[in-house]
Amino acid sequence: MLSIKTRSVHPASRFHPLLPPALGLLLVLVHSIAAARELRGPVQAEHGMVVSASPRASEAGVEILRAGGNAFDAAAATGFVLAVTFPQAGNLGGGGFMVARTSDGRNLSLDFRERAPSKAHRDMYLDENGEVIEGLSLRSPLASGVPGSVHGLLSIWERDGSGRITREELLAPAIRLAAEGFPLSQEMAQSFNLNATVFEKDPGASKVFIRADGRPWQEGDLLVQGDLARTLRRISAEGRAGFYRGEVAGLIARQQAISGGLITREDLADYTSVYRDPVVGTFRDYEIVSMGPPSSGGVLLIQILNMLDGRPLAAYARGSMSYVHLLTEVQRRAYADRAQHLGDPDFWKVPVVELTSKQYAKDRAKSIDKDRASPSSEVAAGIKIPQESGETTHYSVVDAERNAVAMTVTLNGLFGSGIMIGGAGFLMNNEMDDFSVKPGVPNLYGVVGGEANAIEAGKRMLSSMTPTVVIQDGRPVMVLGSPGGPTIITTVLQVFLNVGVHGMDIQEAVAAPRHHSQWLPDRIMYEEGAFTKDVIDKLRAMGHVITDATATIGAANCIYIGEQNVYGAPDYRRQSSAAGY
Numbered sequence: 088m089l090s091i092k093t094r095s096v097h098p099a100s101r102f103h104p105l106l107p108p109a110l111g112l113l114l115v116l117v118h119s120i121a122a123a124r125e126l127r128g129p130v131q132a133e134h135g136m137v138v139s140a141s142p143r144a145s146e147a148g149v150e151i152l153r154a155g156g157n158a159f160d161a162a163a164a165t166g167f168v169l170a171v172t173f174p175q176a177g178n179l180g181g182g183g184f185m186v187a188r189t190s191d192g193r194n195l196s197l198d199f200r201e202r203a204p205s206k207a208h209r210d211m212y213l214d215e216n217g218e219v220i221e222g223l224s225l226r227s228p229l230a231s232g233v234p235g236s237v238h239g240l241l242s243i244w245e246r247d248g249s250g251r252i253t254r255e256e257l258l259a260p261a262i263r264l265a266a267e268g269f270p271l272s273q274e275m276a277q278s279f280n281l282n283a284t285v286f287e288k289d290p291g292a293s294k295v296f297i298r299a300d301g302r303p304w305q306e307g308d309l310l311v312q313g314d315l316a317r318t319l320r321r322i323s324a325e326g327r328a329g330f331y332r333g334e335v336a337g338l339i340a341r342q343q344a345i346s347g348g349l350i351t352r353e354d355l356a357d358y359t360s361v362y363r364d365p366v367v368g369t370f371r372d373y374e375i376v377s378m379g380p381p382s383s384g385g386v387l388l389i390q391i392l393n394m395l396d397g398r399p400l401a402a403y404a405r406g407s408m409s410y411v412h413l414l415t416e417v418q419r420r421a422y423a424d425r426a427q428h429l430g431d432p433d434f435w436k437v438p439v440v441e442l443t444s445k446q447y448a449k450d451r452a453k454s455i456d457k458d459r460a461s462p463s464s465e466v467a468a469g470i471k472i473p474q475e476s477g478e479t480t481h482y483s484v485v486d487a488e489r490n491a492v493a494m495t496v497t498l499n500g501l502f503g504s505g506i507m508i509g510g511a512g513f514l515m516n517n518e519m520d521d522f523s524v525k526p527g528v529p530n531l532y533g534v535v536g537g538e539a540n541a542i543e544a545g546k547r548m549l550s551s552m553t554p555t556v557v558i559q560d561g562r563p564v565m566v567l568g569s570p571g572g573p574t575i576i577t578t579v580l581q582v583f584l585n586v587g588v589h590g591m592d593i594q595e596a597v598a599a600p601r602h603h604s605q606w607l608p609d610r611i612m613y614e615e616g617a618f619t620k621d622v623i624d625k626l627r628a629m630g631h632v633i634t635d636a637t638a639t640i641g642a643a644n645c646i647y648i649g650e651q652n653v654y655g656a657p658d659y660r661r662q663s664s665a666a667g668y
């Protein structure tokens with residue numbers, strides 16, 4: 088009998104004790120990370136692999152593969168389990184994106200991003216003086232978009248699944264784990280304890296995430312989620328109608344109406360996930376398949392790679408001054424374009440073809456000076472990119488036929504809005520904060536922009552999520568993605584370059600220290616060990632602003648697909664687990 092091989096990694100780090108959890112920030116201290124990097128190689132398996140933030144979710148995915156399901160079935164089942172075992176980001180009340188390469192060579196992408204409710208309007212987070220009302224788009228009933236995950240996960244199973252897994256079988260692991268409970272890992276217990284002040288504000292969340300006896304959670308405590316099990320059973324029995332219509336839709340709409348939210352029964356009934364053309368680019372002999380708008384991830388990844396293509400990257404060491412300078416300069420240009428041009432393609436004409444063309448990249452990169460940082464204020468006019476923060480989760484799935492599925496799902500902030508739908512057992516997202524809450528108004532520097540991502544009824548908010556499949560010689564070789572708001576794009580970029588240019592194996596590529604820069608704020612952030620003091624001094628002398636290493640960047644749960652075997656690479660930065668068979 089084939090056995091499942093699992094390896095889980097636990098961060099040798101902890102949540103920042105000084106940060107208000109209400110901000111939903113998941114900053115992880117860098118101390119002792121070096122120890123955690125002493126990893127063995129990737130987890131190797133012959134037939135299939137799931138790498139996710141939760142061992143139970145990865146194992147449930149592999150069980151589906153072993154039962155005859157394909158990677159799409161496993162991706163859907165894993166997603167439902169993450170909603171139970173990783174409620175920080177796994178969800179029924181949020182959304183996400185899938186990018187996939189099928190074994191018969193088709194590239195697919197599914198947008199199950201949340202949508203603004205039909206009563207949403209552009210100034211909904213501003214007071215009478217036009218100032219942003221603090222917290223309204225993050226921790227309030229108004230923070231939520233119409234959830235897309237249930238629609239999306241069922242589409243993935245229904246459209247490209249093997250047909251051998253029934254809906255009941257698909258939902259069974261999630262229902263069992265919610266109804267019977269599962270023992271918390273130390274990280275989960277700690278995360279619940281640190282966010283107790285968020286849960287206390289909401290009766291539904293307190294009931295589930297604060298212990299009835301008042302003592303803090305400890306490793307091994309059983310988390311039972313009876314209401315969530317009931318909701319999952321409804322989805323199992325009725326499909327989408329079990330969530331978007333009937334009792335669950337009624338519970339969402341009623342709670343929203345009572346508490347001042349905008350989501351109605353009609354908004355829920357009208358929600359659909361959308362198959363869109365993925366964005367496709369090339370870098371050397373690799374083909375990059377990634378998520379197009381309403382995510383900015385794929386467009387930026389390809390634009391950045393186009394600006395790097397043809398340069399002698401292998402001649403630069405990864406942490407060298409020239410390499411970091413070049414990456415920073417191309418990223419600055421790409422992220423400036425993000426603020427100006429990227430938004431929901433159903434509402435805004437996004438120039439995808441132009442932005443991802445080789446010629447555009449060539450022209451755009453002409454202004455790069457190899458000896459001097461270009462101040463972001465000179466690169467383009469526009470508004471500051473909203474700082475996305477909190478929690479998202481990426482997982483990667485590959486099956487024996489070599490269908491390759493990259494999934495990134497999110498509630499946006501850690502535990503989303505922190506508001507649970509009473510009686511239904513799941514947290515709502517705070518994705519509305521990904522819109523420009525105050526576009527068209529000059530920012531600190533007097534520049535204007537952000538129309539592409541202004542709030543409109545029914546519109547999807549701009550994302551940075553970058554689920555990606557990399558193809559070489561006509562077959563998928565890498566499944567990539569990460570959480571981390573705007574750092575998602577640069578995380579995926581660096582994992583790819585680490586393998587494709589620097590010859591690392593997938594586990595080394597995931598573990599290697601990362602750095603990030605965007606457009607505004609005009610600064611480079613880095614993980615401990617990403618570069619030496621000498622390189623930092625040289626970059627500063629060129630005009631770069633560098634902030635000290637204080638946090639980890641991303642959590643890339645990736646897979647490399649060899650000719651015979653698949654290799655899963657869990658990311659040590661956050662709780663993560665690879666399971667294969």
Ligand code: DON
Pocket residue numbers: 113475476477478479497498499500518521549550551552569570571572573575
């Ligand atoms: O869609 C986005 O880009 C954000 N809502 C993602 C937030 C995120 O990755 C937070 N994770 N650490």
